[in-house]
Structure formats: C-alpha cells, structure tokens
Amino acid sequence: MEGDLSLFQTIVIAIVEGLTEFLPVSSTGHMIITQHILGVESTDFVKAFTFIIQFGAILSVVCLYWKNFFHLNHTPMPENCTPVKRFLHKYDFYWKLLVAFIPAAVLGLLFSDMIDAMLESVTVVAVMLIAGGIFMLFCDKIFGNGSEKTVLTEKRSFFIGLFQCISMIPGVSRSMATIVGGMAQKLTRKKAAEFSFFLAVPTMFAATVYKMAKLFMDGGTEIISTNLTTLIVGNVVAFIVALLAIKFFISFVTKYGFVAFGWYRIIVGSIILIMSFLGYNLELA
Known part of the structure; x- marks a missing residue:
C-alpha cells in the first residue's frame, strides 16, 4: 500500500481506534502507544487519518441502533399542543441529541487552538488517564446503577x-465523560452507555468533517487522493471492530461495572509516563 502508512500499520491503528473509541479508556492514549510501537511518523495525513477513520466507528453505532436513528415519535399528543411542541415531540430523539451536542460544539470551536495545544502534551494525556482511572474505581459506588424508570x-x-466538554482534555475519554454524566x-449504566454511543455520532462526525475541511484548506487534496486506499481500509476495519467492541462493552459494563476499566486506564497512563520519563519520543499524531 502506497502512502504514509503501510497496510499493516493501517489495520493495527484502525483496530485500536475501533476498540477504544467507545470504551472509557481514551483512544488518544492508545494512539500514542500504538504509533510509537509501529514507528509511525507524525505526518499531516497520519494526524488526519486518526480522525477520519472515526467515520467507520460512527457507522457501527448507526448500524447497531438503526431503530433509534431512523425512528420518529408518533405517540399521540393533546389537541391544544403548539406546532413547535408537536415538532419537538415527533423528533424527540434528534432534539435531545442536538441539545447534548451543542455545548461541545460551541466550546470546541471557541477553544480549538487550546485543545490542539494540549494534544501536544503526552504528560497531560497520561495524567488524565490515571486520574480518570482512579475515579472509575469508585464511580459505581458513587452513582450506583441508576433506575430503569429514569427518563x-x-x-x-x-x-x-x-x-x-470535559473530554476535550486529552486522556479523559469522551465515552467516560458522557457515561459518567x-x-x-x-440513568442505568446501560442507558448511559447507549446514549454516549448516540451522542458520539454527531460529535465525531463534526470532528471528522472539521479535520477533513482543515486538511483540504491546507492543500491536502493530493494527500487524500494518494492515501485513498488507506482511508477506505481504515474505515472498514474500524467499523467492524467497533461493532464487536460496543456489543462487548454493553454486556460487560451491565454485569460488572467500571472497575476493570479504571485499573486498565491506570496501567496505560503509567506506561506512557514511564516511557516518557525514559526518554522515548511520544509525539502525538
């Protein structure tokens, strides 16, 4: 495969993306370790690639929960309801996604430069992985398992x-932040996790489109065309792996909670800190 990534590197990175994007373990932290192990150079395309293959992961959510994404609320309403209320009632699922999406969309645009600057700090990623991991050891006891009656x-x-919005700090994990929210x-652990998946669709889609647009504006048309096969393979692999990861996560977290993920985050964050302390170049891609 021609381009910035070999076929092997493309598949491995896409597998890591698919596995970690919807789990509360920080895909950013895993990308640091994976790209270092693979010896991947942090080129403009590689930086964009890690965002663009999120599209494949997004499709896995839509595929698994297609009834939610293509379902309108047709339950009857009182005759005296205003047209606005009727509209919001009919498109209830999309409206709630939009309401949840707005804070990150606004803050993401306002503080995009600051976020990009934090992405350059491997230490920030590692520390937030560990801090989030410690929190996850106790979050089940703090919040319990919620109630099925909660609307x-x-x-x-x-x-x-x-x-x-907290997940804009690299290493926090978008999935962890929204599930805890x-x-x-x-909400029950299952309902919280599922809404986290739903919210990932507009959030990750917006991030992907933003990165694509930025790449094109910076003269990246040739970069995309040169690496088109890489992008297709990456998205397909991320889609398949994300399907399996979501099914596993829902089953696991419903039965066992988040303690295992907490310990896992602490281990990964510690590995990154140790590697950084030993002088390894862990530049984020």
Missing part, C-alpha cells in the same frame, strides 16, 4: 453534553 429529558441531555443523572 432522558432535555435537561438531562444538556447536562450530559456539559460532561462531554448519564450516571450522575440517575
């Missing part, structure tokens, strides 16, 4: 969206 309202959706709103 996801607009207010709860917005609150989860605010939690998603859902659990703080008394």
Whole structure:
C-alpha cells in the first residue's frame, strides 16, 4: 500500500481506534502507544487519518441502533399542543441529541487552538488517564446503577453534553465523560452507555468533517487522493471492530461495572509516563 502508512500499520491503528473509541479508556492514549510501537511518523495525513477513520466507528453505532436513528415519535399528543411542541415531540430523539451536542460544539470551536495545544502534551494525556482511572474505581459506588424508570429529558441531555466538554482534555475519554454524566443523572449504566454511543455520532462526525475541511484548506487534496486506499481500509476495519467492541462493552459494563476499566486506564497512563520519563519520543499524531 502506497502512502504514509503501510497496510499493516493501517489495520493495527484502525483496530485500536475501533476498540477504544467507545470504551472509557481514551483512544488518544492508545494512539500514542500504538504509533510509537509501529514507528509511525507524525505526518499531516497520519494526524488526519486518526480522525477520519472515526467515520467507520460512527457507522457501527448507526448500524447497531438503526431503530433509534431512523425512528420518529408518533405517540399521540393533546389537541391544544403548539406546532413547535408537536415538532419537538415527533423528533424527540434528534432534539435531545442536538441539545447534548451543542455545548461541545460551541466550546470546541471557541477553544480549538487550546485543545490542539494540549494534544501536544503526552504528560497531560497520561495524567488524565490515571486520574480518570482512579475515579472509575469508585464511580459505581458513587452513582450506583441508576433506575430503569429514569427518563432522558432535555435537561438531562444538556447536562450530559456539559460532561462531554470535559473530554476535550486529552486522556479523559469522551465515552467516560458522557457515561459518567448519564450516571450522575440517575440513568442505568446501560442507558448511559447507549446514549454516549448516540451522542458520539454527531460529535465525531463534526470532528471528522472539521479535520477533513482543515486538511483540504491546507492543500491536502493530493494527500487524500494518494492515501485513498488507506482511508477506505481504515474505515472498514474500524467499523467492524467497533461493532464487536460496543456489543462487548454493553454486556460487560451491565454485569460488572467500571472497575476493570479504571485499573486498565491506570496501567496505560503509567506506561506512557514511564516511557516518557525514559526518554522515548511520544509525539502525538
């Protein structure tokens, strides 16, 4: 395979993306270790590649939960309801996703340069992995398993969206932040995880489009065309792996909670800190 990545590197990175994007373990931290082990150079294309293959992961959520994404609310409403209320009722699922998406969209645009600067700090990623891991050791006891009777309202959706903003700090994990936000709103672990997956679709799609547009504006048309096969393979692999990862995660977290993921984050963060301390070049791609 021609381009910045070999076929082997493409598949491995896509597997890591598919496995970690929806788990509360920080895909960023795993990309640091993976790209270092593979000896991948941090080129403009490689930086864009790690975002673009999120599209394959997004499709896995839509595929698994297609009934949610292509379902309108047709339950009857009182005759005296306003047209606006009727519209919001009919498109209830999309409306709540939009409400949850807005905080990250606004802050992401306002502080994009600051976020990119933090991405350059491997130490920030490692420390947040460990800090988040320690928190996850106790989050089941703090929040319990919620209630099946809890209804996801607009207010709860917005609150989860605010939690998603915390994940702009590299190493926090978007999945962890939104799941914790859902659990703080008394959702069950399963419902919190599923809404986290749903919210990932507009969030990751927006991030992917933004990175693609930025790449094109910086004269990346030739880069994309040269590495088109790499992008296709990466998205297909990320899609398949993400399907399996989501099914595993929902089953595992419903039964066992988040303690195992907490210890895993602590181990990965510690590995990154040790490698950095020993002088390894862990530049983020």
